[in-house]
Amino acid sequence: MLTSRRSLNDLLAELPSHDFDTLRPHLRTIELNFGQALIEAGAPVKQVVFPHGGIVSTLEILRRGELIETGVIGRGGVVGSGAAVYDVVSPSAAIVRFPGTASVIEAGQFRNLMDISTALRAAVMRDLWMRSVRAEQTAACNAAHSAEQRLCRRLLQSRALSGSDTMLLSQDLMAQMLGVKRNTISLIAHALQQKGAIRYSRGRMAIIDPDALARRSCECHVADGLARPLASPWIGVPPRRAPEFSVQRSPS
Numbered sequence: 001m002l003t004s005r006r007s008l009n010d011l012l013a014e015l016p017s018h019d020f021d022t023l024r025p026h027l028r029t030i031e032l033n034f035g036q037a038l039i040e041a042g043a044p045v046k047q048v049v050f051p052h053g054g055i056v057s058t059l060e061i062l063r064r065g066e067l068i069e070t071g072v073i074g075r076g077g078v079v080g081s082g083a084a085v086y087d088v089v090s091p092s093a094a095i096v097r098f099p100g101t102a103s104v105i106e107a108g109q110f111r112n113l114m115d116i117s118t119a120l121r122a123a124v125m126r127d128l129w130m131r132s133v134r135a136e137q138t139a140a141c142n143a144a145h146s147a148e149q150r151l152c153r154r155l156l157q158s159r160a161l162s163g164s165d166t167m168l169l170s171q172d173l174m175a176q177m178l179g180v181k182r183n184t185i186s187l188i189a190h191a192l193q194q195k196g197a198i199r200y201s202r203g204r205m206a207i208i209d210p211d212a213l214a215r216r217s218c219e220c221h222v223a224d225g226l227a228r229p230l231a232s233p234w235i236g237v238p239p240r241r242a243p244e245f246s247v248q249r250s251p252s
Ligand SMILES: [Zn+2]
Pocket: 140, 141, 142, 145, 149, 150, 153, 218, 219, 220, 221
């Protein structure tokens, strides 16, 4: 059971006190260890996870066994909420990519509390919507931007979510992140190291010059809103203004 709201997941920390107090007896704290599977693809979701830090990747598993990262969740989000709400199996897996801690709640209890707490329901629905917006942005990014631009963007995103300049990141993992061949990653990582943007050795990545990565990243880096504080609930997805349309009247 939690004893403090300090260092919590942003979504939990922003709940009104009454709603958090209802949730609190059902939460327990766990360690998130590198490579730990929080959700298995095709299996029922047993618990809903609110990371306090670290990075959790959602992964699609293709027929030939290839893993492709489809999203990342940090302390601003929640893992497993969609499948838990609808009591269905999860189509994707969720794996810890950067260690941290998290609050977890049993899926059935989470469903019950979603019926009781309007604030929890609103916060979870907002998180699901934000993930949908991020997925749309990434679909456009994958279609339009180069592997090097996308890798720079993803390294900056990982840096913002983890709050760390160093991370365990094998070339296989980077290939999963971008959905490209390992050789492609090898060439890009070598070029970025030559330019002094990163230092890379035996699966350990150090970001040396984030500004250089930002210059080589695609425009999606700006849309990620990575300049915002880590505690912002909008991390990864800044609210956007609706485009302004001018209406041309036909001559009467
Ligand atoms: Zn992009």
